Amino acid sequence: MQSRSPASRTGRPRSAAADAAILAATRAALVELGWSKLTLGDVATRAGVAKTTLYRRWAGKNELVVDAVAELFDELELPDSGSLAADIEGVVLQFAAILARPETKSGLMAVVAESTRDEALRARIRESVVDRQKRLVVEGRTRAQARGELPPETDPSESARAVDLIFDVIAGAVVHRALVSTEPVDATWARSLTALLLNGLRASATA
Numbered sequence: 001m002q003s004r005s006p007a008s009r010t011g012r013p014r015s016a017a018a019d020a021a022i023l024a025a026t027r028a029a030l031v032e033l034g035w036s037k038l039t040l041g042d043v044a045t046r047a048g049v050a051k052t053t054l055y056r057r058w059a060g061k062n063e064l065v066v067d068a069v070a071e072l073f074d075e076l077e078l079p080d081s082g083s084l085a086a087d088i089e090g091v092v093l094q095f096a097a098i099l100a101r102p103e104t105k106s107g108l109m110a111v112v113a114e115s116t117r118d119e120a121l122r123a124r125i126r127e128s129v130v131d132r133q134k135r136l137v138v139e140g141r142t143r144a145q146a147r148g149e150l151p152p153e154t155d156p157s158e159s160a161r162a163v164d165l166i167f168d169v170i171a172g173a174v175v176h177r178a179l180v181s182t183e184p185v186d187a188t189w190a191r192s193l194t195a196l197l198l199n200g201l202r203a204s205a206t207a
Contacts, residue, residue: 021047022054026068027103035110040064062114062121069107070128072098078136084144085198089190091136092174096185099178109179130167137163137170169197 025046029038040061044051058064075098079090098104115121141163144150153159173193177185 018047018049018053019057022049022057022064023068023071026064027072027107030065030068030103030106035065035106038065062111062118063124065107066111066121066124066128069104069111070132072101072104073129073133076133076136078139078143080143084140084147084149085191085194087140087143088170088194088197089187091140092170092185092190092193093187095171095174096178096190099175099185105179130171133171134163134167137166141166166197169200 022043025043026038028046029043033042038061040054041051043064044054054064058067073095076091076094078087081087081090099108111121111125115125141150141159145152153162170193174185177183177189183189
């Protein structure tokens with residue numbers, strides 16, 4: 001099913017409180033009903049808004065679920081633990097904890113599956129989840145460079161490529177571990193992943 005064009009934004013301004021209630025209701029419905037049985041009508045009832053309110057904000061179920069899940073990932077924070085290794089381990093464990101939540105599992109797996117035949121939905125996932133969370137990599141690298149753990153960079157395009165690669169390695173490994181192989185993401189595993197990543201970063205810095 002293809003995503004419809006975004007709804008018109010004319011009329012009264014959006015209510016942040018209504019948006020928050022709708023996204024929270026969507027996550028509750030994912031837990032209780034699962035992806036297949038979730039409907040916009042049920043979400044509207046749970047949120048205490050008219051169904052038309054949802055359609056003014058989201059083109060359909062796919063987009064709504066992406067935004068509801070994306071809000072969970074916005075809770076991620078990079079801890080300032082005094083070293084790049086400790087910072088990475090901390091955010092990996094936070095990420096895994098969010099992936100372990102029933103609403104994240106149900107919503108993320110469903111929209112990723114739907115996006116295999118919907119380019120607009122893939123773009124929304126990239127913008128709402130992937131691109132927003134690359135902020136963590138940027139923050140971690142900047143902090144590590146200030147500590148002298150990583151060398152400074154002068155080439156913005158090279159820096160952007162490094163951010164993309166680091167994000168893909170960490171997010172891909174954690175998502176595969178947590179949702180595909182369904183093995184535990186514990187402190188020992190996070191430490192091993194971090195060591196592997198940092199060895200690669202140091203090797204590329206001296207190459």
